Amino acid sequence: MNDFLPIDSESAFNAFLDSHDSYRRTLPLDDLRETDYGRLDRLGHVYLDYTGGGLYAESQVAAHHDLLSNQVLGNPHSHNPTSLAATHFVDEARDAVHEFFNASKDEYEVVFTANASSALKLVGESYPFEKDACYLLSYDNHNSVNGIREFARSRGAEIVYVPVRNPELRLDEELIHRGLTQHSPCEHRLFAYPAQSNFSGVHHPLEWIDEAHENGWDVLLDCAAYAPTNKLDLGVIKADFVPLSFYKMFGYPTGIGALIARKEALAKLRRPWFAGGTITLASVQGEGWYHLAPGSTGFEDGTVNYLGLSAITIGLRHLKSAGIDTIHERVTDLADWLLAEMSSLAHTDGAPMVRIFGPETMARRGATLAFYLLDPEGAVYDVQRIESLAGEQRISVRTGCFCNPGDGEVAHDITRDDMAECFDEPAVPVTYDQCQRIITDTTGKVPNTIRVSLGIASTFGDVYRFMEFAATFRDRPARDVRGQHDAQG
Ligand SMILES: Cc1ncc(COP(=O)(O)O)c(C=O)c1O
Numbered sequence: 112m113n114d115f116l117p118i119d120s121e122s123a124f125n126a127f128l129d130s131h132d133s134y135r136r137t138l139p140l141d142d143l144r145e146t147d148y149g150r151l152d153r154l155g156h157v158y159l160d161y162t163g164g165g166l167y168a169e170s171q172v173a174a175h176h177d178l179l180s181n182q183v184l185g186n187p188h189s190h191n192p193t194s195l196a197a198t199h200f201v202d203e204a205r206d207a208v209h210e211f212f213n214a215s216k217d218e219y220e221v222v223f224t225a226n227a228s229s230a231l232k233l234v235g236e237s238y239p240f241e242k243d244a245c246y247l248l249s250y251d252n253h254n255s256v257n258g259i260r261e262f263a264r265s266r267g268a269e270i271v272y273v274p275v276r277n278p279e280l281r282l283d284e285e286l287i288h289r290g291l292t293q294h295s296p297c298e299h300r301l302f303a304y305p306a307q308s309n310f311s312g313v314h315h316p317l318e319w320i321d322e323a324h325e326n327g328w329d330v331l332l333d334c335a336a337y338a339p340t341n342k343l344d345l346g347v348i349k350a351d352f353v354p355l356s357f358y359k360m361f362g363y364p365t366g367i368g369a370l371i372a373r374k375e376a377l378a379k380l381r382r383p384w385f386a387g388g389t390i391t392l393a394s395v396q397g398e399g400w401y402h403l404a405p406g407s408t409g410f411e412d413g414t415v416n417y418l419g420l421s422a423i424t425i426g427l428r429h430l431k432s433a434g435i436d437t438i439h440e441r442v443t444d445l446a447d448w449l450l451a452e453m454s455s456l457a458h459t460d461g462a463p464m465v466r467i468f469g470p471e472t473m474a475r476r477g478a479t480l481a482f483y484l485l486d487p488e489g490a491v492y493d494v495q496r497i498e499s500l501a502g503e504q505r506i507s508v509r510t511g512c513f514c515n516p517g518d519g520e521v522a523h524d525i526t527r528d529d530m531a532e533c534f535d536e537p538a539v540p541v542t543y544d545q546c547q548r549i550i551t552d553t554t555g556k557v558p559n560t561i562r563v564s565l566g567i568a569s570t571f572g573d574v575y576r577f578m579e580f581a582a583t584f585r586d587r588p589a590r591d592v593r594g595q596h597d598a599q600g
Pocket residue numbers: 162163226227228229253255305307308309333334335336356
C-alpha cells in the first residue's frame with residue numbers, strides 16, 4: 112500500500128528534495144510564485160491545467176498597464192505619431208519572438224494570429240493540397256491539426272495517419288519512417304505532428320524533421336503544448352511551420368498566437384483571399400487585380416492586435432527572466448514525483464488506484480499527465496465527478512479528450528466500429544457526452560480522461576495537494592462516487 116497519506120507535506124517535500132537535487136536550482140520560482148502568482152495561494156487555488164492555459168504573472172499585467180497608461184496608440188502602419196508608436200510595439204513584439212525562439216530573420220517569418228488554431232488554419236487553407244499532394248499526420252494531434260485534413264480531402268490530396276501505440280502512446284517509428292520514405296509520388300508533402308502531446312505529454316522525436324526534409328516534406332511542428340515548458344531553438348530545429356498560442360506560454364494576453372514559418376515554406380502557400388493589410392495594392396476594376404504583400408504581412412488579415420502585442424514582448428521577457436530551462440527542470444521534477452506517487456497509489460487490498468495513459472517515467476515526455484482513477488474493483492470513477500469534486504477543493508484539473516481524439520481512442524481502446532456508432536447519421540450532430548454514453552453503453556469502455564499539467568508557477572505544494580485529493584478515494588467503490596448521468600441512470 113502506498114503510504115502517501117501519513118506523510119505530512121513538509122516531510123514529503125524534504126524527501127522529494129533528497130531525491131530531486133536538481134529541483135533546488137529552481138527554488139527562485141517559489142519566490143516568484145509568492146510575489147507574481149500570489150493570488151493562487153491567497154485564493155486557495157491549486158492550478159493544474161497549464162496545458163489548457165498558462166498563468167500570467169501580476170508583474171506582466173502591471174507592466175502592460177503602465178505601458179498603455181503612458182502611450183497614445185493608434186492603428187499602425189500610418190505615419191502619424193500614434194500610428195508610428197503602435198507600429199514600433201508591433202515590430203518590437205515580432206523581434207522578441209524571433210529572439211526568444213532563435214528564429215533568424217533571414218530564415219523565418221513571424222506571422223501574428225489570434226491563436227495556434229488560426230495559425231494552423233493559415234497553413235491548411237493555403238497549402239498546395241492538390242491531387243498530387245500528401246498530408247501525413249500522427250494520430251496524436253490536436254483537432255486544429257486534424258482539421259487541416261478537410262482542406263486536403265476537399266482538394267483530393269492523399270491523407271495518411273500514423274497511429275500511436277499503447278501503453279506509452281508513442282508513434283511507431285518504423286511507420287513514420289515508412290510514411291516519409293515510401294509515399295506515392297506527391298509533389299507537395301506536408302507532415303504534421305506535435306513536439307509535445309497535449310494528451311499524454313509524450314515528446315515525439317524532433318529528429319524526424321531532418322528525415323522529412325531529406326525526403327521532400329514540409330514539416331508542421333505543433334509547439335502549442337511544448338513551448339510553455341521546453342526550450343525551442345529554431346536555429347537547430349528547422350521546422351517549417353510552428354504554430355503556438357502565447358496565453359499557453361505566459362497567460363496574458365489571450366487572443367494572440369503566431370505562425371513561425373520558414374520563408375521557403377511560406378512562399379509555397381497560396382492564400383485563398385486577400386484582406387485589408389495583406390496586400391500592397393488592389394483594384395476593383397480587373398479580375399485578380401491584387402498584389403499580396405511579401406512576408407508575414409501577406410498573412411496578417413486586417414488590423415493586428417496592436418495593443419495586445421506589446422504584452423507579448425513583456426511576457427517573453429518574463430519567461431526569459433524566469434528561465435525556460437529552469438521552468439523545464441522544475442516541472443520535470445514535479446511530474447516525476449507525481450508519476451511515481453500516482454503509479455504506486457493503491458487501495459488497502461493492493462489494487463492500483465491510478466491508470467496512467469502514456470509513459471510512466473519522465474523519459475522523453477513533458478509534464479502533462481493523462482489518467483483515470485480506479486476503484487478497488489478496477490472500475491473507473493466518473494471522470495466528470497472527479498473534476499467537480501476536485502473543483503470543490505479549488506483544484507483545477509481538466510477532463511475529456513482535450514481535442515485530441517487520436518490519443519483518446521487508442522488509450523481507451525476505442526475501435527473504428529465503436530466510433531462508427533457516433534457517426535451513423537452524419538446529418539444528426541452527436542455531442543462528445545452523447546458519444547461517450549453510446550460507447551460506454553454498447554462496449555463498457557469509458558472514453559474520458561483526467562489531465563493534470565504543470566507550468567511556470569507550479570510548486571511541490573500543488574502536486575502534494577493533488578495527491579492528498581487522489582488518496583481520498585482509497586477503498587471507495589465507484590458506485591459511491593457517481594456523476595449526474597450515472598445517478599440519473
Ligand atoms: C497541441 C495543441 N495544439 C493546438 C492547440 C490549439 O490552441 P488554441 O486553442 O489556442 O488555438 C492546443 C490547445 O490546447 C494544443 O494543446
